[in-house]
Amino acid sequence: MTGMHVTHKRCHKRCGRLMEAGWYRAGFVPDRIVFMIGSGAFIMYERSYWVTMKDKLKAIMEEALAQINSSEQLEKLNDIRVSFLGKKGELTAVLKSMKDVAPEDRPKVGQLVNDTRAAIEEKLEEKKAAFMKAAKEARIAAETIDVTLPAVKPKVGHRHPNTIALEEVERIFVGMGYEVVEGPEVEKDYYNFEALNIPANHPAKDEQDTFYINSDILLRTQTSPVQVRVMEQGKLPIRMIAPGRVFRADEVDATHSPSFHQIEGLVIDKNITFADLKGTLAEFAKQLFGEETKVKFRPHHFPFTEPSAEVDVTCFKCGGKGCRFCKGSGWIEILGCGMVHPRVLKMSGIDPEEYSGFAFGVGLERIALLKYEIDDMRLLYENDDRFLRQF
């Protein structure tokens, strides 16, 4: 394409140069040519020269046009141009013989030469355009691709399903005005248990199968200690979620891992009610699992909340009709929650007579496993590329 364009430009340039040189100017007076053609003996002499010249030019033109017409490719046109119009071309040769022409005839002859040249050039351009059009059409025709061939994708990485689920949860709660905060994974016994109304030797401590560093320091078994750390700062009201790693001494199998993730939620303000807890988690479930999702609150027990509840959502596979996925019940358990125990508030320096609040804890892996129908928790920690690329 570029090449053709250049040729075209050059052609114009050349014409321009000729114009500037004044070759054509004089000849652009047709009546004078007629007059000169029709004048006496001089004319005779002239006529013979003229006729010879005219015939010669005619012959050149005819030959050129014939060659142009019969040419079969673009390159050939250039050869024709050179052989007729080039420095050593036939038409140029005629021009060179102009010195033999009487000065008064020169305009006439010049005109004729120019006409001839113009005619050849026009024909050349015409033919060239035809060639180019044909070539473009041929190229376009040849360029047809099989659009069903495989896509060429840039190789981008994929987020871990846990993170995708977490970001979804974060999006929902940030939208409801919650701040996302973090706390230490290696935690003090006080924050993990005592301040959550789980005193020393409480059976709940055993239930959680804690990893200990020493008698005061442990690997947190839940994200609930972050609640306490935030409450202790004394900045009220509180609306926060705290995602993070937690650890429990469970052997690795398809449904257990000694390291997993929880998301803790906490709201503390004046006049926070159990109804608010229900409304908040219903909204959460709808946003996470779909507008049709219903939630069911069942009484449960956690040392740091009272009343406490476990929350089931309608099975998002069967919509609550009962299927293999929800073991026929139509419900799937997703989280634990409750109203913050007054003792927990008090221990963190918040007056339970003035403030109340609710807390909830969600297992991140549980959500990821449920949402993506992953049947073995171990897959989440193997980091097999073929697994990760599915998310």
Place this chain on the structure above:
Amino acid sequence: MNTPLSWIKAYVPELDCTVQEYTDAMTLSGSKVEGYTRLDKNLENIVVGKILKIEKHPDADKLIVCQVQVKEDGETVQIVTGASNVKEGDKVPVVLAGGKVAASAHESRNYPDGIKIKKGKLRGVESFGMMCSIEELGSSRDYYPDAAEDGIYILSDNEEYKDAAVGSDAVELLGLRDTVFEYEITSNRVDCFSVVGLAREAAATFGKEFVPPVVKETGNSEKASDYISVEVKDADLCPRYVARVVKNIRLAPSPEWMQRRLAACGIRPINNIVDITNYVMEEMAQPMHAYDLDTIAGKKIVVRRAGDGEQFQTLDGQIRTLDSSILMICDAEKPIGLAGIMGGENSKITDSVKTMLFEAACFDGTNIRLSGKKVGMRTDAQAKFEKGLDPNNAIIAMNRACQLIEELGAGEVVGGCVDVYPVEKKPVRVPFDADKINRLLGTEISEETMLGYFKKIDLDYDAAAKEVIVPTWRQDLECMADLAEEVARFYGYDEIPVSLPHGEATTGKLSFKLRIESIARNVAEQFGFSEGMTYSFESPKVFDKLLLDADDPLRKTVTISNPLGEDYSIMRTLPLNGMLTSLSTNYNRRNKNVRLYELANIYLPKALPVTELPDERMQLTFGMYGEGDFFHLKGIIEEFLEKVGLKELVSYDPKAGRKYLHPGRQANIYYDGIVIGYLGEVHPDVLENYEIGEKAYVAVLDMPEIVSRANFDIKYQGIAKFPAVTRDLSMVVPKEILVGQIEEVIREGGGKRLESYHLFDIYEGAQIKPGFKSVAYSLVLRDKTKTLEEKEITEVMDKILKGLETLGIELRK
């Protein structure tokens, strides 16, 4: 906790609901039903039959042909069987053609839909049904000890079944028309670990009357205290000890009704005494223990702590080593039981027992739990004690057991009891304020309604004091919030309205750190890295795999005192083991071109032994093999740093000295004069240790250093108006000079007028003299305020050239 519905109904006689209704209602009122099993599942058309006549099969030695009466009016059917334990006159369970049994007697495989029985011919003789073994009825000899081993269950061999009417429902007769519910009882509801407690909940849930078993006075005119004395030395661990005596023991099987109830709870019937003990434990949640009184020296019980190192043989035959935190039951001379856990070999009941000491005690739950752990035992009794039992229940349970002994004729109960109960546990009073409860719940429930709920679960109300009186079995009720939960669960969690919190608005946001992490993820993923997650704990052996020196500070770790095993025993101090293990997993699974990243903490102890929380540092770790090399990784890091506003110059020091990386292909990453991370090719030996068969590259960024420097301040720089000048520098450079050094010279010499520079060629080889390399840079110079003049350009270039000369660099001719 497994309980048959029939036992609940015994104490809530009006209870009338379907299995599903029961499941749902109990779950919603707080006694979560995990599931249920219908004992009569797949048992259809099974009647009591009587074998009238047995003949040999004409064509088979091992078969017999029975004429079995299956209806009261005398209708008989012909049944061919291979069983050898039947005789004429026996009553047996018969499944009639068209009926179903639960399992096969000969194979252990599961039949979820049972086995259909059709009429058919056995060796040419017609058979219209089947006589059943206990296994075919879906149970086993564990629960029906009188059933024949490997044969038909001969009902008439059992005193209680021998008069069963022919044609009557055999499933009903055998107590199999029942459903066993499995509950998940929360640890605070100790009272619900008993049938009585669950029945109370069921009655309250369905609004029916609760009729608990009536415990009657028992005992002869003798006094237990004449048989035994009790001394509790460590009352802190044993708030109550009740002892009674039973003499003239008559061991026998317990009646079918008791056996059925125990069986439904998953307890094997043994004999009347053992069964009564188990029965009371299920019914009342009070573990009991029976000692052979004749083995007890000095006719005295002493409850005391064990001595350190004291040894004791429990009745399972094991010798246990004890310490002074463990409570023992002793006689005048020796220990006879591990309190609350297991009795001793030396005092256990045998078939020859004549007089028995019955114990119903209350022990400190925590102590029992810890003791159980120390001696490595976990018994049913222990599981109950651990929860902290109500001492007031001990005497009731004891009297209930003695009542059953009398009713079953298992022995003669001696009058009175020895009861050591120094500090009586009194009911707790909890202030009641309906408004407060409504405010907490967001409800408008009337005071009367609330008091109605309390009454249903036996909480009294002192209207004058406005206090709820909580019986001692409900130790979970201590404050207003606890009462609110009682109200909520009987009002129905479902009935509580739904609202969203009002009040002061709050701004939702991610912390700055989390924002930076999110950008890290985006950048990593953009360049093909997928996010992995690995454990925070690992084996101390990984330090050897990573070739760390013996005294490397990274070997100082936060160590878990009770790990799952050595492989999970230390908190990681560098993130590479997780990454390399993941790469190795992928390599071994033949995944190609794997790129992973992880954002996770390392844990650096501040001091050892650990006295304060360690320094948890978030690390952004990249790992890859396949396409790409060191410089790709370097580019990704720079891209990330730029994205989070670390726009100053990043520099690299090849003398990072990291043992796990290739010595010639590693660098510390410097920013602001501080090491913010490192990258490199993994050392070939480390690759071997992780069984990765191709080159792998890793990079680690210390996120706290990055987060503290990150910013999102962007200031628009005007787009240059004046022309730039490009100058190429083609140099011959001593081999040991790093391009980083050349660039430093270029930057220094270029000053403000240097807009950019880039390396466009680096070459070592034939055309270059030995010990040198050819390096070519293209420099772009520009002045923002004017067109540069030739003189100014020369000035800049001269400065640069002079600097280069000092490095021994020549321009290429």
